[in-house]
Amino acid sequence: MNRTLVRSALRAVGACVLAAAGFTGCLRAGVFPNGVDLQPSYYNGGNVNFGWSLMNQYSAIRTVRIEIEPTVPISQVQSWISQAAANGKTIICTYHKSSVLGTDDTTELTNAANWWVANYATLKSAGSFTINLMNEWGSHSITSNAFASAYNNAISLVRQVYSGPIIIDCPGWGQETHTAAQAVTGANGTRINDTNIILSVHVYPNAWNQALGHTLDTADLDELNSAGRPCIMGEFGNSPSGSADWSGLVDHAEALGWTVIGWAWNGDGGSMNMVSPSWSSNPTATSFTTSGYFSTVYNKLSAGGGGGSATVLDDFENTTDGWAGSNITGGPWSVTEWAAHGSYSLKADVSLASSGQYYLYKDGSFNLSGKSTLSVTVKTATWGSWAGSQAKLYVKTGSGWQWFDGGSVSINSSGTTLTLNLSGVANLGDVREIGVQFLSGGGASGTSSIYADYLTVQ
Known part of the structure; x- marks a missing residue:
């Protein structure tokens, strides 16, 4: 959200609708650690x-969501x-065309996609990141079919250039969860076909669900949570004025296990900057x-699971x-x-x-920097002759896809938790693959099944 350029527009939208009113999918907790937005x-x-040295003093700020105006030189974004x-x-990283x-x-969404095609490889050379395809594309009035198409x-x-998870902002300035x-x-006929996506909601006091005709509430987050995809709250803040309980919505998102990202460390054109001086006064x-x-945002980040010890990366809920x-x-x-969770x-x-x-x-682009342990629960089916089944939890990192694993562990048809100590893993900021290797013994035969659930990192 460009608070510099669209604050007045959002106020107008909020006033209008409020006057009219009188990686689960999403159950997978903490797709990312909690963090803050940057709009440089x-x-x-x-x-x-x-101000990294100051930011690093606050341990609950572990993710940064960077909004990128496409006219900024790519070297600057790097x-x-x-x-x-x-x-x-x-x-x-979020494509953010303020106008x-x-x-x-x-055409604007296609332009954003083509910008990523043109620039992803160059930007990726500076560090691993997740793509937020476009900031707040789609109005309050767009249909689900048009949005999906x-x-x-x-x-x-x-x-064409990126295989990792793609974050999609809800339409209507991130508010149209329905x-x-x-x-x-695909409730109305057309669905978003790609399943490796993350849905993002943006919450402020003027948040409005026009499709259902009410101020955004916790039931709306529950509906998004049940759609079968991971969810995050990509922005939240306490302005402009409105009747949505932004604070309660953040709390509810964290209770659902979502990552929450606060607006904004710096770059807001008004009062919602966590640090001083603001870039608008002294960049x-x-x-x-x-x-x-600062405490308005940080108290929410430090209260939730995204800033805590264990983060659920996948629990495969539908x-x-x-x-x-x-x-x-x-x-x-x-x-x-079967399910471990x-x-x-x-x-x-x-x-x-x-x-x-x-x-x-x-496969994807995963940043496990600062993490200590990766865990997953696995099992085999009761049928088939494994002749002594084992499994390893592993990662591949860096441009050479270097293999690291937690060692072979005997498993069976009951759930067994595998762990991988990350302290000796190189290139944790550039994890290319996370997986489980299942091993059958000498003389194994027949058909069987393998299962995995509840992948966590801390």
Whole structure:
């Protein structure tokens, strides 16, 4: 959200609708650690000082969501990413064209996708990040079918260069949760086809669900949560005025296990800057202090699970979340036959062979910097002769896809938790693959199934 340029527009929208009113999917907690938004594009050509040393004093700020105006030189954006990576932050990068926020013009969404196609490789060289395809595309009035159709086209373009999860802002300035949920489920005929997506809601006091005709409330978050995709709160703050309980909505999002990201560390055109001086007054300041607004955001970040110890990366609640398999005969699927957590797990069928190897894995771009332990619960089916089954939790990191694993652990048809100590893993900021290797013993035969659930990191 460009608070510099659209604050008055949002006030108008809020006043109008309020007057008229008188990676689960989303159950997977903490897709990212909690964090803050950064909007450097509009100050000194983006050449700003971030105040990393101050930010790093606050342990609950572990993710930064960087809003990128497409006119900013790519070299400048690279600098932002490299600085965030050097300071151990999980990074989300957002295409943010301030003049078209809330538009239904599909050309603008396509332009955003093509910008990623043109620039992702260059930006990726500065550090790993997750793509937020476009900030706040889609109006309060857009239909779920139109929203899904436009994103299907845009996502297909981005997939030419990027295989990781794509964050999609809800339409209506991030507030139309009902429309977004229907676009995912295809309730009205057209669905967003790509399953490796994350839905993002933006919450301020004027948040309004026009599709259902009421101020945004916790039931709206619950509906989004049930759509079968991971969810985050990509922005929250305490202005402009309105009747939505923004604070209660943040609390509810964290109770659902969502990542919450506060607006804004710096770059707001008004009062919602967590530090002083603001970039609008001194973009090249070399010393910063926390502002009066700081605790409004930080108290929410430090209260929730995203800033705590364990983060759930996947629990496969009615989604495979982009996982694949190797040397399998069917799947993987999200199934209810067994679960270590929630109601679903990931399953694949295998044809057993003597000393065979079978894999469930997810490729992407993952930043596990600052993490200590990766864990997952696995099992085999009761059928088939494994002749002594084992499994390893592993990651592949860096441009060479270097393998690290937690060692072989004996498993059976009951759930066994595998762990991987990350302290000796190189390139944690550039994890390319997370997976489980299942091993059958000498003389194994028949058919069976493998299961994985509840992948966490802390």
